[in-house]
Amino acid sequence: MHSESSADLLIDARGLHTYYGASHILHGVDFSIRRGEAVGLMGRNGMGKSTLLKTMLGLVRARSGSVHVKGEDATRAAPHRIARAGIAYVPEGRGIFPNLSVRENLVMAARAGVDGRREWTYERVLQTFPRLGERIGHGGGQLSGGEQQMLTIGRALMTNPDLLILDEATEGLAPLIAREIMRIVSLVKESGIATVIVDKNFGAVNAITDRNVILVKGEVVHEGAAEDLRGRPEVHLRHLGV
Amino acid sequence: MDFHFFLIQLMNGVQYGLLLFLLSAGLTLVFGIMGIINIAHGSFYMIGAYLAWSLTGKLGSFWLALPAGIVLTVALGMLLEWLVIKRLYHRDLLYQVLATYGLILVCEELRSVLWGDDVRGFNIPEALNQSIQLSETLSYPVYRLWISGVCLAVAVLLYWVIQHTRLGMKIRAGASNREMVQSLGIDIQIVYRIVFAAGVTLAALAGMIAAPVSSVFPGMGNHVLIICFVVVVIGGLGSVKGALVASVMIGLVDTFGKVLEFSVGGVRLLPELSSMTVYVLMAVILLWRPEGLFGKKL
């Protein structure tokens, strides 16, 4: 890993210790993702997955450790700077703007990618999510859960990112909608955008990802190629409870 | 009531209401978007009025003083956001009130140093110093019509920016979820600075255009602060549309409240009533809708 140029690592987090007040959540986590790679981040409830994502995104500060984004130190960078470096985020609970229309949710985020690329336009997002096109004038708050998830993913793509981070992308969605979301995520991955996926549906994630990381109580207990996990039910049982 | 007399009172009420809107729009905007209670808001009205007076003297024309004053107040707003307001975003109400109260004192002191403590007056600009004859005895000043026109134009501009531009979308998004706005690569600090500077400028503009008809005096900002809060509370905290409706309602109620004192006349049962009508209106509306006309449900 150290042989490749550090700029190939979109995010390189080392030794992260994150606290909420007195509670110690991350215990020295290392996490990295390369250009074009798809990584699954797994673990049971409350193990620190969201906290790890937020720490890397600058939304929560690590007490120690470092975060490099494309080779540059971003440990203390403001969240909007990290986003501007090409990192897009679909948070848990979605984070659509309910007081903006579907169109406005998309348009407000529009931006060229870091290298000036504009592959993801308003039109392309609507082609990818035809459901959003039908609801274009509706308020974000009027959408169903699945539509909201499509809107957050579409909005993230409007920033033409190099990395898309999805926290609980299919949580609380009907199986059919969840499958549709996963299908789109794999399309996104195939278009060359790297992805970090947090999801309870272990099988669906594993089918898309190149590599998986399992967190238990704020520590990485397993890291390896997706194939490794496929034939190892004992790992699933022990760390994931599935 | 004679028709022309009624018409004049109606126009007066609307004009006062629209000016009130210009004055209070920034207060509700800054609260709604940034969550900041700024009790120094009235001071910007005073600064606007003094700027109009002093710049008209220096530049020789109200029409030069106006744009110069706007540029200066935009800069002042940005500076204050950077110096003071940005430290208050994560603080609670008490800190906000204390810090902005401090700003009132600073503004008054600055006014005293720069412009003295005297009451100032200056003339309505030549071009607008005319009246429209309505009947043999009644006429309406053109300058007041112009004030209404400016306020309406600003209201339309504000609506357009907030509803139809990307900046407006970012502003509204910031009101609902600042963290998410930042994670989309938008510097919320800049958005807030623009909103605050806009609020300062709107209040100062109200002071500038009102200056030729109201006199310019120390403490005039604190005078209007209370009525600004009445507007914001009636309209619903954070609602610009609510501020517009509330302002015009207050303008009309206040104007006709004062007139009716005469016409109920003969026996003046409650002479104090005229100065109370606005507060009665507020009480009635808040009993009916505690969150104000367009506020979010409490």
Ligand SMILES: Nc1ncnc2c1ncn2[C@@H]1O[C@H](COP(=O)(O)OP(=O)(O)OP(=O)(O)O)[C@@H](O)[C@H]1O
């Ligand atoms: N803002 C917060 N303040 C205090 N504690 C928090 C906060 N957010 C999360 N926690 C705690 O930190 C721990 C890790 O939470 P985190 O959300 O990172 O877990 P997670 O792996 O994403 O879980 P889930 O699957 O439920 O989303 C949990 O014990 C949680 O209760």
Ligand SMILES: [Mg+2]
């Ligand atoms: Mg989580």
